[in-house]
Amino acid sequence: MKKINIERHELVPKHIILSEKERQELLEKYGITLKQLPKILVSDPIIQILNGKVGDVVKIIRKSPTAGEITHYRVVIKG
Amino acid sequence: MLEELPKSYLGELPRSIIEEVEEVAKERRLSEEKKERLIEEVKKSYLKGKFEPGETVGIIAAQSISEPATQMTMRTYHFAGSAGIKVTYGLPRLIEIFDAKREPETPVMTIFLKKRFNSRKRAKKIAEEIVEKKIFDVIRRISMNLSEGSIEIEPLNPKRIGTIIKAIKEKMRDITVRVKAKKVIIIPKGKVSIGELRKIRERIIETRVSGISGIASVVIRMEGEEWIINTIGSNLEEVLKIEEVDETRTITNNIHEMARVFGIEAARNLIINEALKTLQEQGLDVDIRHVMLVGDIMTVSGSIKPIGRYGVAGAKTSILARAAFEETIKHLVRASVRNEVDNFQGIFENVMVGQVIPSGTGMFDLVAKFEE
Structure with missing residues (x-):
């Protein structure tokens, strides 16, 4: 059986789960609560691979045709 | 204002601009001092080019996409002896993408093969194997x-x-x-x-x-140095299991399928690519930023939401804004039954009652801090 690593697909940007400290820093930097972040489901295939839990924040490093590279954040929600 | 910004320009300018600055500095052999000045100048014009807080980017994006789309309408329903695979394109396809239809009218896959398996013979063999x-x-x-x-x-x-x-x-x-x-x-x-x-x-x-269930027909073609398999009908999960298939590039045009297999971020990228491709095929030049905004708003909730009454517009918090869009009575009745409150924080509801809209300069309020 072939092993498929979906993280390597060219349309999938890099996802990194933030540590507790990084998460606090992020929320303080922008003065927001977790609820205000864009969301990602726990059932998302990438979150499954990273073993994310509800309430985690993932840092997403997107390749952008305009900015070169841009970081984006999503909070893991249930669903 | 500018003086107050931190000196470290890195992290403030986007990666592509930094790279460009570095390149120019190297080419012109700029001294550290001159480079510093260049960066300051670049930073100034970058800040000028940025949207200001309160700018209604959504409406600008909506106009920028829909104006060219009206140009598209007349031409698209014609198929004049097109060769090869007939794929939905033009306005119907654009609507399909933004409505996030479960299943595109013509599901299509582009299958790439791994480098070492890339030959006409191999591609043909795989094509025969996968067709249902x-x-x-x-x-x-x-x-x-x-x-x-x-x-x-x-x-x-x-x-x-x-x-x-x-x-x-x-x-x-x-x-x-x-x-x-x-x-x-x-x-x-x-x-x-x-x-x-x-x-x-x-x-x-x-x-x-x-074969693989759902793959109705297959065409192999050469692109550059590579053999690519195009299919009508889509079944990403099964196709990826084939040894020779390059799982890092193979895609389908079914956004939901992409989200299921590769996650929401891949689906966002696919929405952007597909919408832009559809517009460009028609010779329309829409800035990618507008399409990116649409991709973002369709995927903020973690799952794909269509633009329209069941998706983005239906999720608005204001009752009056929803009522003003579509199905007025339904929304008003439901809101009264449930004792809902409208906080007048959006644009629509404030226009309706003649208040200052929270956008542009109207977005800001004064906050006073009193010493205790």
Whole structure:
């Protein structure tokens, strides 16, 4: 059986789960609560691979045709 | 204002601009001091180019996409002898993307092969393997023998009789299969009426013999140095399991399928790519930033939301804004039954009652801090 690593697909940007400290820093930097972040489901295939839990924040490093590279954040929600 | 910004320009300017600055500095052999000044200048014009807080980017994006889209309307419903695969494109496709339809009208896959398997022979072989073949495609004749209550199948190629029997046995339970004079005879167990026999025949015809379910037709073509397989019909999960398929590039045009297999971020990228491709095919030049905004808003909630009353517009918090969009009475009645409150934080509801809208300069309020 072939092993498929979906993280390597060219349309999938890099996802990194933030540590507790990084998460606090992020929320303080922008003065927001977790609820205000864009969301990602726990059932998302990438979150499954990273073993994310509800309430985690993932840092997403997107390749952008305009900015070169841009970081984006999503909070893991249930669903 | 500018002086107050931190000196470290890195992290403030986007990666592509930083790279460009570095490149120019290297090319012109700028001294550190001059480079510093260049960066300051670049930073100034970058800040000027940025949207200001309160700018209504959504409306600008909506206009920038829909104005060219109106130009598109007239041309798209025509198909004038196009060769190859007929794929939905133009306005119908654009609507399909933004409505986030479960299944595109013409699901299409682009299958890339791994470098070491890239040859015409290999591509052809894989193409033949994945295309879905039903019993219907591999037989010469199927007939019902009414006096004996059985079905006779005459295969096109007598050598493939084994695979046909196997496929039928896998799908149907209460039948016995026999081979007689190069024909497959299928006898249902117990007594069946003619109507039931006919139903069994229909089911047999539709049974898959080989290939991947959903892949209706396949075309191989050369792009650059590479052989690529294009399919009509899509089944990402199964196609990726094939050894030779490059799982890092193979895509489908079904956004939901992409989200299921590769996650929401990949789906966002696909929405952007597909929408932009559709516009560009029609010779329309829409800035990618507008399309990116649409991609973002469709995926903020973690799942794909269509633009429209069941998706983004339906999720608005303000009752009056929703009522103003579509299905006015439904929203008003529901809101009154549920005792909902409208906080007047959006644009629509404030326009309706003639207040200052929270956008542009109207977005800001004064906050006073009193010393205790």
